[in-house]
Amino acid sequence: MAGSMYNKILRIDCRKKSASDWTVPDDVKDYIGGMGYGTKILVDEVSPQVDPLSPENKLILTVGPLTGTSAPMFAQSCIVTKSPLTGTILNCYTGGFLGPEIKFAGLDGIILEDRSEEWILIYIEDGRVSFHSAQPVLGKSTGETEEFMKDKFGKHVRTLSIGRAGENAVAMASIFSETRTFGRGGSGAVLGSKHIKGIAFRGSQGVDVADRKGFAELTAGNMQIIKKACAEEYNLVGMFSRVGTGAGVGMINGKGALATQNHIYGVFDRGSEIDGYAYARKFYTRAISCYGCPVHCGMLHKFRKKDNTESWLRGPEYETMFSLGSDLLNGDPVTLAEANQICEEYGMDTLTTGVTTAWALEMAERGIIKEPGLHLKFGDRNSILGLLRKIGEREGIGDLLANGPKKAAEITGMDTLSCSMQIKNSGFAAWMPRRMKGLALAFATSNRGACHKRAPIGAEITGQVDMDTIEGKPAMVKEIQDKVNAIFTLIGCRFHEFVTHTDYYTGFLEAATGKKLSVEEFIRVGERIWNLEKLFNLGAGFSRRDDNLPGRCFEPIKGEKSEGAVMTHEQFKTMLDEYYSLRGWNHGGVPETRKLKELGISRYESLLK
Amino acid sequence: MAVGFDIDAQKCTECERCMMACSLMKLGYIQLGHSRIIIRRQWPEPPGINICRFDDCEGQPCIEVCPVEAIANRDGLVLIDRDTCTGCEACVDACPHQAIRMDDENLALKCDFCGGEPACVKECVSEALCKRGV
Numbered sequence: 001m002a003g004s005m006y007n008k009i010l011r012i013d014c015r016k017k018s019a020s021d022w023t024v025p026d027d028v029k030d031y032i033g034g035m036g037y038g039t040k041i042l043v044d045e046v047s048p049q050v051d052p053l054s055p056e057n058k059l060i061l062t063v064g065p066l067t068g069t070s071a072p073m074f075a076q077s078c079i080v081t082k083s084p085l086t087g088t089i090l091n092c093y094t095g096g097f098l099g100p101e102i103k104f105a106g107l108d109g110i111i112l113e114d115r116s117e118e119w120i121l122i123y124i125e126d127g128r129v130s131f132h133s134a135q136p137v138l139g140k141s142t143g144e145t146e147e148f149m150k151d152k153f154g155k156h157v158r159t160l161s162i163g164r165a166g167e168n169a170v171a172m173a174s175i176f177s178e179t180r181t182f183g184r185g186g187s188g189a190v191l192g193s194k195h196i197k198g199i200a201f202r203g204s205q206g207v208d209v210a211d212r213k214g215f216a217e218l219t220a221g222n223m224q225i226i227k228k229a230c231a232e233e234y235n236l237v238g239m240f241s242r243v244g245t246g247a248g249v250g251m252i253n254g255k256g257a258l259a260t261q262n263h264i265y266g267v268f269d270r271g272s273e274i275d276g277y278a279y280a281r282k283f284y285t286r287a288i289s290c291y292g293c294p295v296h297c298g299m300l301h302k303f304r305k306k307d308n309t310e311s312w313l314r315g316p317e318y319e320t321m322f323s324l325g326s327d328l329l330n331g332d333p334v335t336l337a338e339a340n341q342i343c344e345e346y347g348m349d350t351l352t353t354g355v356t357t358a359w360a361l362e363m364a365e366r367g368i369i370k371e372p373g374l375h376l377k378f379g380d381r382n383s384i385l386g387l388l389r390k391i392g393e394r395e396g397i398g399d400l401l402a403n404g405p406k407k408a409a410e411i412t413g414m415d416t417l418s419c420s421m422q423i424k425n426s427g428f429a430a431w432m433p434r435r436m437k438g439l440a441l442a443f444a445t446s447n448r449g450a451c452h453k454r455a456p457i458g459a460e461i462t463g464q465v466d467m468d469t470i471e472g473k474p475a476m477v478k479e480i481q482d483k484v485n486a487i488f489t490l491i492g493c494r495f496h497e498f499v500t501h502t503d504y505y506t507g508f509l510e511a512a513t514g515k516k517l518s519v520e521e522f523i524r525v526g527e528r529i530w531n532l533e534k535l536f537n538l539g540a541g542f543s544r545r546d547d548n549l550p551g552r553c554f555e556p557i558k559g560e561k562s563e564g565a566v567m568t569h570e571q572f573k574t575m576l577d578e579y580y581s582l583r584g585w586n587h588g589g590v591p592e593t594r595k596l597k598e599l600g601i602s603r604y605e606s607l608l609k
Numbered sequence: 610m611a612v613g614f615d616i617d618a619q620k621c622t623e624c625e626r627c628m629m630a631c632s633l634m635k636l637g638y639i640q641l642g643h644s645r646i647i648i649r650r651q652w653p654e655p656p657g658i659n660i661c662r663f664d665d666c667e668g669q670p671c672i673e674v675c676p677v678e679a680i681a682n683r684d685g686l687v688l689i690d691r692d693t694c695t696g697c698e699a700c701v702d703a704c705p706h707q708a709i710r711m712d713d714e715n716l717a718l719k720c721d722f723c724g725g726e727p728a729c730v731k732e733c734v735s736e737a738l739c740k741r742g743v
Contacts (some may be wrong), residue, residue: 068639069639070626070629070630070633070639097625104640104641204642206638206639207638207640208637208639209638212637212638216633223734227734230734286619286655287622287654288622288623288652289623289624289625290624291624291625292624292626292629293623294626294734296622296624296735300652300653302653312652312653314652359740487678
């Protein structure tokens with residue numbers, strides 16, 4: 001092993017139940033790892049026009065050069081596939097311990113191809129693959145499936161699994177890994193379409209780096225920076241380390257930017273009853289880390305359910321406090337925890353599922369949809385928990401909602417689309433585009449639909465820049481999209497960049513692998529990936545028309561503190577034109593030939609034909 | 610002179626940096642199977658922390674049970690002499706803290722306190738694992 005990568009990816013043919021080693025070729029290595037590998041391989045091997053749930057789609061699970069090393073906050077692994085929710089290319093991530101275990105198994109990733117005839121579990125031990133019947137766990141929750149695999153393959157395995165939502169092809173089904181989740185975009189339905197219920201990994205091999213001394217010095221330096229941030233009272237990462245990501249709710253709510261009641265309002269009057277501090281105050285709380293992470297933002301809470309049984313949950317996270325909390329007018333921390341648990345059992349993205357539920361509740365209150373046995377009222381426990389189960393089961397109204405918020409509105413008709421808070425059928429994250437104009441552009445232009453991971457949220461919410469202005473936002477959005485894409489080749493936690501200078505990424509990369517890149521070259525890899533994704537989406541039929549916001553974003557936010565924030569069509573058009581121009585794309589959002597040449601991806605222009 | 614750890618499992622966040630540090634110290638690279646400290650997840654409860662307790666281990670049964678006297682207490686540091694160890698695994702079974710296991714060469718392996726400055730302690734950010742002093 002030279003450096004921290006094994007240069008080996010397993011290709012698994014699900015139909016033939018066979019696997020072969022694939023040596024990573026040099027043109028893939030140019031994409032560093034993680035999201036870069038996944039994007040390059042998918043674009044090379046899968047037509048943009050395939051049905052995401054057909055055997056022709058592939059699911060690529062990768063790790064990066066820093067996975068499994070001592071570098072802090074690089075625990076995540078990445079999935080790239082074509083999304084059944086959005087129809088775009090998808091990249092999504094899970095924390096925990098799955099990524100390091102894949103690396104310890106001597107792999108840089110796996111590629112799942114074709115479809116198994118029968119439901120299976122896959123076990124991968126040090127690169128060797130075996131296939132097993134999933135019959136005993138069919139219909140079971142993600143947690144039960146995980147437990148079954150630990151019993152069957154050994155208690156030390158690290159797993160990923162789907163629940164009933166993935167089995168039922170729910171468009172926002174996600175893949176769970178020991179309470180962490182590949183949340184966005186419906187990767188759980190893709191795994192389900194391949195008839196894979198779960199995968200367990202076990203690795204006993206090591207991870208070495210090219211320059212041990214240099215790497216140790218960088219790790220020590222970076223650890224000092226993160227520990228210092230954790231000790232600071234008003235540092236966001238420090239707040240996360242104390243009460244979890246839910247620490248942020250109060251700040252957002254205070255600025256009138258916490259989406260409430262399907263994004264009608266920007267303030268939730270019971271926000272402080274469901275935030276991170278409330279959970280820490282009301283319930284037993286224990287901080288749990290991902291592999292090697294000094295921030296430990298994943299909070300385990302023990303609580304008593306409404307039926308008086310003892311239970312526990314790792315979460316809810318900040319975004320879920322919006323999607324199953326404020327957006328549904330749910331101010332009860334127990335109901336929120338139980339709603340989170342239902343999403344975990346079924347294996348569903350709490351964001352898009354919550355956003356779709358909020359839309360359904362509003363439509364029901366307007367008399368447009370109904371469901372026997374459920375009142376369908378905002379804030380009503382039974383309505384919320386009932387709808388979530390129905391989505392997971394694709395039962396009754398749940399069958400409509402399981403298509404995602406945009407498709408459900410399109411099927412329903414009657415001008416219900418304008419209040420479906422999604423982009424490309426992916427539900428909004430907790431932030432309000434009308435309140436934060438840079439975020440609005442980031443949501444609209446994201447290659448995976450309504451993505452908050454590549455938005456200038458920090459700068460806007462902390463007041464470094466005026467969140468209401470459109471000035472300078474296109475350049476900011478482009479910069480952060482390219483930078484985060486580059487960081488996701490190493491699969492750094494998104495919070496890592498909050499406190500760490502970009503020099504660290506190139507420093508770590510060189511010390512781990514010997515690959516020397518300037519910061520500019522590193523970010524250029526991110527831009528190349530961004531354009532490759534864009535070409536795939538254009539090839540799939542997307543256009544400028546899809547880089548847009550739902551109608552509600554062009555109406556003022558109601559309520560106090562939000563100052564009636566609104567986006568005008570003119571403002572949005574100005575930002576989008578400037579953004580396309582900065583990207584070297586034409587007015588329709590299509591990359592110009594010279595831009596593709598500059599990025600070294602001219603040959604992918606054929607995707608546009 | 611007391612050798613031991615102050616361990617508070619409630620504070621442990623299960624990040625496994627201690628296991629990483631142990632492996633890096635002993636091997637120079639990361640291979641968690643070779644770590645002499647093991648964090649054992651038992652959600653929702655705090656983890657089990659398997660490591661030699663030295664002076665805090667009552668009776669130190671590993672020393673007693675070793676048929677070839679390969680384990681000895683040297684000024685508080687309970688150490689295994691690899692040249693003498695025959696790999697019989699008696700100490701593995703006897704250890705009340707599940708802190709001894711067999712390595713790739715089938716010899717008993719346990720924490721040696723890094724001679725006085727345990728690498729794992731330095732890496733523990735939550736102070737779940739502290740050094741009592743030598």
